[in-house]
Each structure stands twice: as structure tokens, then as C-alpha cells.
Amino acid sequence: MPTGYNGKILNVNLTEGTFTEDTPAEIVYRMYMGGSALSLYYLLKEQKPGVDPLGPENKLIFMSSVISGAPLAGLTRYTVASRSPLTGAFGEAEAGGFWGPELKMAGFDGVIIEGRSPQPVYLWIKDGKAEIRDAAKIWGKDTGEAERLIREELGDNRIRVAQCGPAGEKMVRYACVVNELKHANGRTGMGAVMGSKNLRAIAVRGAERLTLANPEKVREIGKKVVELIKEAPLAQNFKKYGTPFFVLPLNTSGILPTRNFQAGQFAGAEAISGETMTDTILVKTEGCYACAVQCKRAVKVEGKYSASPEYGGPEYETIASLGSFCGIDNLAAIAQGNEMCNRWGLDTISTGVCIAFAMECTELGILTPQETDGINLRFGNVDGMLEMIRKIAFREGFGDILAEGVQRAAQKIGKGSEKYAMHIKGQELPMHDPRGKHGLTLSYAISPTGADHIEAPHDTSFLTDNLMLKAAKPAAVLEPTTAFELGPRKIRQFVHTQQIWNFFNSLGVCNFAAAPYTAFPLVTLAEAVEAVTGWNTSLYELMELGERTITMARMFNIREGLSSKDDYLPERLFESLEKGTPREKRIAKEIFAEALRLYYQAMGWDAQSGVPTDGRLSFLGLDWLIPKK
């Protein structure tokens, strides 16, 4: 069995219009593997602190991983990373689809972009060669039109395109990167960074076959995983309903985010549920490269509202953020809103949270229709919500204020509106309520990218004390909990699961295809890394990679000026949900503070400052990050 891993990184300087190739030493691949960790490696090593996120010095990194592109379910994700224009902290978002594997087949593990092109361009990578091409024709166009034009110009319909949309061109601070019109690197404004560089798209096409150290073992694992997916109840739910499957159980549990986190139940939940979607507008289920789960949706809507299947269909996050969170129960309109976000390149979560914020301000009289371009932005205003998406994408009128993100918008609006801006570190909260999902309390507060729902699993109780890290177990998201508990045992489970999801983000593993959520046992994942790379590895090494990833992101944020003060929750989350009922849900401030202290210590960080200690950095092989004395 051959051992070792060779790969190439493409460096692009858009200011100069030049390329260089980097072939990292094997030890670099071994220590960082890809995705988050390998992106952080380059950001920490090669970018000086404090650069303007929307300036030419900020690097924009597209990074796949050592196992991405192997014919195995759930290993297709790639990372886009940079200093975030939304938070000033580590910016990072993953996406599935086919783009990541295609990049690898085109000969590169990653692309690191710096500088700013004098005029709009796109990047064309094929079979190990790269070219900067004029993007005048596609600048300003919808993503669908841009993709069509690129494929036409290059004469190949199978080209995979990752792009920012018009929202990225306009540097909306939560503009996303979207590939194949429907797979979004959604969060932290990576599309804005792309737009700031006058880079509209990266088109890739490759014919190179991945070298597998042990192809037979890869095939064997592949077969096993497909079998496991067939048997996993949650995977079957994902196939049938997609992520919108979660709408109804969360509503039943009283934690479906509703009207800007004012409530946890929404009267219109049934109308916007996964079941309703499957029964009404769903036309096709889809999946990512080599994946058997097929959790993706394609929907079609015609009539007053419209949505085309080429833009996919709304995920749970989108249904909640444009739906219940804005008090909207019209699934067709939500589907259209989803398409608008994909068409123009907006993160649906941040978009929904910004609009809901404006809605609550309107309800309270902090904002008036005069200030919001004549739109009466009350909760439930379907057409207002849709119009506001357009205004944000193109920075029109009041949309220009919301395009700055909810934190900056509230600062601009003033009048006490900050209280209703649901963000952490400047990033809008996802559609999961920590008052019911206690693990998220910590996860939201300490996530280096700001409020983030894929930093660690939401309910850690499936990871039982007996530490069955290998087993696939369905998530217990429905467990009704009232008493808020974040004691030492939860800390233990939280850190374990945070390590897991963080090595997922460095390996490009999808959270839905792998344990603990569905089917891919963690030990088998380690075997897959071994079969693909030839390294003698183990789950231990992957868990350490997880901790290394978390710690590098922490170090990045510290050098960008963040501190333990930034590990907080919005005040609203300390208010009770369903107060006075047996289902009351509330987070106790003193328990949260104690959990934060225990978490810092559990990670080997200073208990007060939350700064990783020199010794723990040493243990993780990150001694190069020890501050010079």
C-alpha cells in the first residue's frame, strides 16, 4: 500500500494577475488535512493581523481536504475562509455539492486568492491549469445567468461554478458563495470578500482521477456506509423530508425560533413543514457528490410566488429564518425568498434575522414605514419580506442598512434597537434556540465565527457517558428539557462533540452523513482517511485535529482583537420561553458563566482570559503560535 499524500495549492494574486503553485510538505497535510484547519494554517502563517476584511490584503481561501473527492458518501464539503467582514473574526463556511471534488479532479486541493483585480474577472481552472478571465459580461447578473454564460463561453456544460452573486459584488456583509446555484458557503460574508476582489466566480473542471492508497479498502468502506445509511432512521428522514423535517418536532418542543426569538412555537408551523413541502412543492430530491443520503430538495412554485428547481429548495434554516422567524407561514413565498437569496448570493439565515429585526423594530415603533422605503415591515408581511431581500441584495434604500448586518444596522438605527439585534460577535443567530438545546448555549457563545449552528452538535446527550464515539446513534433533538443544565458532564460531552464537528470541518465531512447523526461511524472515517492517504492514522489523530482546529481559530481571533468578552449570548436568550408553564425554558446566567469557565479550562485555556496556554499549544503541535515573550 503506497503511503504519503501529495497535493497542490494554487495561489492567485489578482492585483498582479499572477499564479504560483505550492506543494505543501506531507507533514502540513498530516497536521491540518484541509478545510478549516488548513485554511487557518495559511491565514495565521501568511496573513498579517488586522487587515481590512474587504481590502486586497485579506486572503480568500477555497479549501478541500485530503479525502475530499474519494467516492464515499458525505466527504464532499469544502471550506471558504477569510477574515470575515461581518465579524472581523475568523470567517468560514462550508458547502457540499460537486465543486470541491471537481477542484481536486482539476488538480488542486485549494485556491488562495489575494489582491484585487482592477476589473471584474472570474477564475477558470482546468486540469492543473489556471486562467484569469474577464467577467464584464457576467458582472451584475443573477447567479443562474452567470453560470450559463460561463459554461457557454468555455463550451462545457459540466463545468462547476462557485460564485458570489450581485450581493457579493455589492459587498453585502453576509453575502455568500454559492455553487451550482444551490449549495451555499453561507455564513460570515465570504461572498462579500469575493466581491471585494472583483472576483465573480471560480469555474472548475477536471479529469484527473484521485489517487487512492488502498482503492479496495475505499470500495469496501463505501459499500458499508451505503448499507449503514439505508439503516439509519435519521438518514431516511433526511431523504424523505430533507432538513425541513425538523420544523414540526422543534415546534412541538417549543423551540422553533419565532418572531425574532420572542417565541418557540409558531401557529403556521404545519404550513411550512417538511411534510407539507414534500406533499406540495417538492419535485425532486438531490444529493451531493457520491452521497447516498440525498437530503437536498428541488422545489417548483408557480403563481403569485415562484421558484424554479434549478435553485434547489429551502433548507430548514431558510424555512425558519424567512418563515417563523419573520412570522410568515407562506411556504411558496419562502421558496421564492430562498431562490432570491441563491440567485443574488445572500446568506438566508442572516437575511432572515436582519429582516425580522426590522420587523420587531417596526412593531415597537422604533422604525416607521417611512424609514423602510414605505414598506410596513410588520411580522408576517410576506411581500415586504421578499421586497426587502431584493433591497438588501442590491443595497437599495433601507436594504443598504440591513446589508451591513444586524449589529451595524442596530448601531445606525439606535433608539434601543440593539436589544433586538440577534447576533453574537456580529453574526446573526441561526435557527436553533439554546433555551431548549442547551449545548448550543456554549456553542453559540464560543464559536469563533460568531453564532454558528455547526460548531458542535445541538444536543450532546446522544454521546453518552460510555463514549460510544464509534457508534452511529440518532440525535435526540426532541428530548424535552426544562431545567437548564450545563454541568461538568455536559462540558465533557460538549468538548467531545465540538472536536468531532471541527475535524469534520477540516476534513470536509458532512454533518449529516457521518456519526453521530446518521451513518458513517467515526472509526470508519479514520479508516477512510487511512485508505485514501495511506497514513497509519486513527480516530485519536482526528480528534486531536478537531482540537487543533478549534484552537487555531481561537488564536486567529485573539490576534484580531477578540477576547473572552466576545463569548456572550444576546440578552434576549436569558429571558424565559413559555414562562410560568411546566415547559418553561430559560438559561441561568450564573450557570452559563460557570460553564464558560469550565469550558476554557477543559480546552487548556486560561480560565479568565480564554487564551490557549503555551503548553496546550505545544501539545497540539502549534508551538509556532506561542506569542513571543
Add this chain to the structure above:
Amino acid sequence: MPTGYNGKILNVNLTEGTFTEDTPAEIVYRMYMGGSALSLYYLLKEQKPGVDPLGPENKLIFMSSVISGAPLAGLTRYTVASRSPLTGAFGEAEAGGFWGPELKMAGFDGVIIEGRSPQPVYLWIKDGKAEIRDAAKIWGKDTGEAERLIREELGDNRIRVAQCGPAGEKMVRYACVVNELKHANGRTGMGAVMGSKNLRAIAVRGAERLTLANPEKVREIGKKVVELIKEAPLAQNFKKYGTPFFVLPLNTSGILPTRNFQAGQFAGAEAISGETMTDTILVKTEGCYACAVQCKRAVKVEGKYSASPEYGGPEYETIASLGSFCGIDNLAAIAQGNEMCNRWGLDTISTGVCIAFAMECTELGILTPQETDGINLRFGNVDGMLEMIRKIAFREGFGDILAEGVQRAAQKIGKGSEKYAMHIKGQELPMHDPRGKHGLTLSYAISPTGADHIEAPHDTSFLTDNLMLKAAKPAAVLEPTTAFELGPRKIRQFVHTQQIWNFFNSLGVCNFAAAPYTAFPLVTLAEAVEAVTGWNTSLYELMELGERTITMARMFNIREGLSSKDDYLPERLFESLEKGTPREKRIAKEIFAEALRLYYQAMGWDAQSGVPTDGRLSFLGLDWLIPKK
């Protein structure tokens, strides 16, 4: 495949003469598994702090593990643990042989002894039943005679006997427990604790077959490991020369402990080498239960000095401690000294270090022959060394002083002799010089049992940066090093290997049969645990068990009054070896101090006090050890 693990612990109260049985919950087995960790679990949970180590309240624990007794090479070791009468800290020693597996086949994973019998007794355990029997006949007898009498009395020649010898009866503070006359739980005075309880022996015999969750997988692993042992060069050296194989290469490297650590080369090295032993006095190579390595020796000496093969033969540690460390190059006499220690139940390391200490004091005039019972204890005095062993074992004359251990002996002798007492935390140093084996610097200083050579591998360089935790690689003990280096990278390697050896001590894995030294890959070890117990486990869980073990021992010591002040090296080790030559070896104090700080932090301990933080205790599932505020 059946899952779960059931086992029984036998509790013996010698004061009352009563028994109870304990069937720990599966989660207890899963978290602690056996050996060190499971012993610490009981010591920390059920014994109050500060008990007299030689009083009835001190528990004496014999503990095997969940995988002990499986028909796999290298999994036979068991732990004897207690509060040490030598150090006042955690006392613990492992031994191989057949006793551990036999205990399991007799129906018990462990035996916990408390109280003190009114008269000498021994314990007889057979097929799930236990009995306290009168030991009047065997009290005071040599171990060989005692074993013969027990087997005779019980009418079964295949009974396995672990016992303290006369030295244990006399509570020599470094008396050992010895099974089959030659496998010693050598260190920290566990034989003295046994003697203090008037318990001379534990005889076991069992016919129960071990339940294996997946017998086929166990067989498959067994075959693979035997193949790997055949291919491992170091295993082959162990088979041919035993541990004495190390004498010559260490001498060549200038780190064979000589004349109380005054030198690192010994003129008589050739005469006491493994090669010489194999060529002259070796009569048989032997091994432990189910092991293919066969590193054990049986030697025969007749003439002025004598040694019988029933007492085995000297290990490397013994050859060095009674040989080069005392300036003695007579292999026959060393073999006799080894037999005397096994016959009377003395730890050979501590015995040799105590005698060498007295020899240096004699050379310096601090001690005179009048004070040492007329024996002129100069380095190289062969008969004086042998006579002193006898005097220590029976606490005769000056032997009574040395029987207290080198720390207490030096305190008693005074006159500046403390400087020549080679101990840490009160335990005598093993036969490895950290001035050449840099990893040992930390290992000696922080080992919870005092100076200990099996806390972590001696040279960690075989564990390369690319973290091939799975691969078996031969140890690089011969690497000549001059510059003392203990930087962040070494800390990383040290903590990894310390975790490995600590989970070995909790699982009863022999350091010679498993990776990284010889053959048993670590991932395969995890598979073995899975095949035996049915648990879905992984190397990650075992590495965490390693850290849990280290941390529990630290917490035990803290409650017994130890602190970071006890993490030191004897001053002599900061003196140069081969000063002024290109081979000069020295430990820089400031590097050592910095390494200690980094180590504490790497473990998630307070950087100053070395106390594990509440958060890291939580992470390890040890929240029950968080001090009450």
C-alpha cells in the same frame, strides 16, 4: 456480538476476616478498565486521605483489567496499588507472569484488601470462592519454600502464588510483591503494605473460561500479533538477550548508570552484558501468559556464588542497580543478588540504589565500616553488596537503616549524605540517566509514584511529528544526544507517550509487547479491547483513559499533601556527564523549569501549582474529584 462487560471485585477485610463481592456497573469498567485507573478509582472513592501506609486503613489493591487473560500476547499484567510507605504518595507496581490471568479465571478482576489480620494469614481464591488461611507455617520463610508449602497444603501444583517475602513481613519500605518467585510488582513498597496486614500470600486457581465478545476476532488479532512479534527487531533482541540487551548500547552511549550516577560508562559493562549472560549462565528463556516475546531469563550459577533458575534471572534494571551502579562487574554475584531479592521480596532497584548510596558515603568517609556492621562498603565490594541485601531484607544492623529507603536513611545518617541519596519523592531512581534520555527528565520529575521508568517512554523521538501512533517502530534508545532539549515539540511527544504508557498500566498491557516498542499496534490494541468486551471503542478512548489515569494519580497525590515542589530532580542530575568532551551530557535547569510549566499547561493543569483544573477534570469525566468550594 454480545456487548457489555461484567466482572467481580473481591473485598477482603482482614481485621474482621470477612469477604464481600462487588459487581461494578459497566460504566465503571468502561471509564477505568482496570489496573492503575480502577485502583485509583477505589482509593479515591473509598479511602480517606492521610491514612498510615502501614496501618490497617490503607487499602491494598490487586487489580487486573477487562482484557487481562485474553489469549493475546502482552496483556497479562496486573497492578498492585496502595498508598506507598516509601513515598506517602500513590503506590503502584505492575507485574507479568500468570497470576493476573489466573485471578480472572478464578472469577475476580481484582482483590481489595483492608484491615490487618491478628495473625499471619494467606488468602486462597479458587473458582469464585475465597478463604483466609493460617500462614504460621510459611511466615518467615523464603518465597520458594512458602510457595511449595502452599501448593502442598492445598494439594495443587498449578496454584499461582503472589506473595511478599520476609522483607515484606519486616515492612522494608521497598519490599515487593512477587509471583511465581520471579515476576515482581517491584516498586513503591507494596510488599511492605502486604506485610503490614499480616498477609503473606494470595494463592489463586481458576477453571473459568474468559467470556470473549468476539472470539473469532480475538483469534485473528492473536495470529496477527504473533506475526508482528516475529518481524519486530527489538522483540527478537528481547527474546535472545532479554532486557539485559540494553547494557552495552547504554554503556556505549555513555548513560549506563554507574557508581551512584557519578558516571555513565562502566569498565565492567562487557562482563555484565546480556550477551555475556546468554553465553554463560542462561539456561532457559521464558515468557508470560500467552506471550510470544519470551523476554524472561532463567539462569543457573554454581560455585562461590549461586543462583537457581526457579528464581528466574536478572533483568537489565537489576544488572545495573546491583552491578554498574555499585561498581560491580561480577555477573554470577549479580545473579545471586537477584535471587536473594526474589527469595526475600526486595525491589532490586531500590536495594541497589540504597547500597550504592552507602558505598559512596563510605568512599567519602561519611560512613565508616564500624557504622556498617564491619563491612567496608566501597564501590565494587561484591560480598559486601550481597551481605547488605540480606541485612536489609531482615532489617539487621545497618540494613535496618537502609530498609527505610535512601531518603530516610540519609536523613538518619546526616552529615551531608542527603546529596548522595538518589531519589524523587522518596523513591530510588531507576537505572536510566535522563542526562542522555531527555524524556526521562520530565518523566522522573512528574511520575506520581516517584522516580519511575515506566511512566513514559525514555526517548520519545520514535513518535514522530506525523503521529504514527498506530505503527510499531523500534525504540531509538541509542540515539546519541548532547544538547539538552525539552521544547514544545518534546512536550507534545512526551504527553502522547505518557498517555500511552498510562493506559497500558490501566489495561495491563506490557510495555515490551506493544507499540511503540515492539509489535502490537495501538489501533489493534483498541480492536482487542473491542473484541474482548464488545464495546464500540477506539484508540481515542484509550488515549483518554491514559490521561484520566495520569490525572487521577495527580489528584491522589494532591490530597495526600504533595505539590509541584515534589516535581524535582536530584541535584546530581544537573551535574555534567563527560564534562568538557564532545559527548558532554547535562540538563539545563532553566529548560527543565520551562518544560515543567509547559507540561502542566499541556495537561490542563494550573501552570504554577500543577493542580488539574476543574474544567479538565470535567472533560475527563472526573468531576467527582473537583474540590468542594
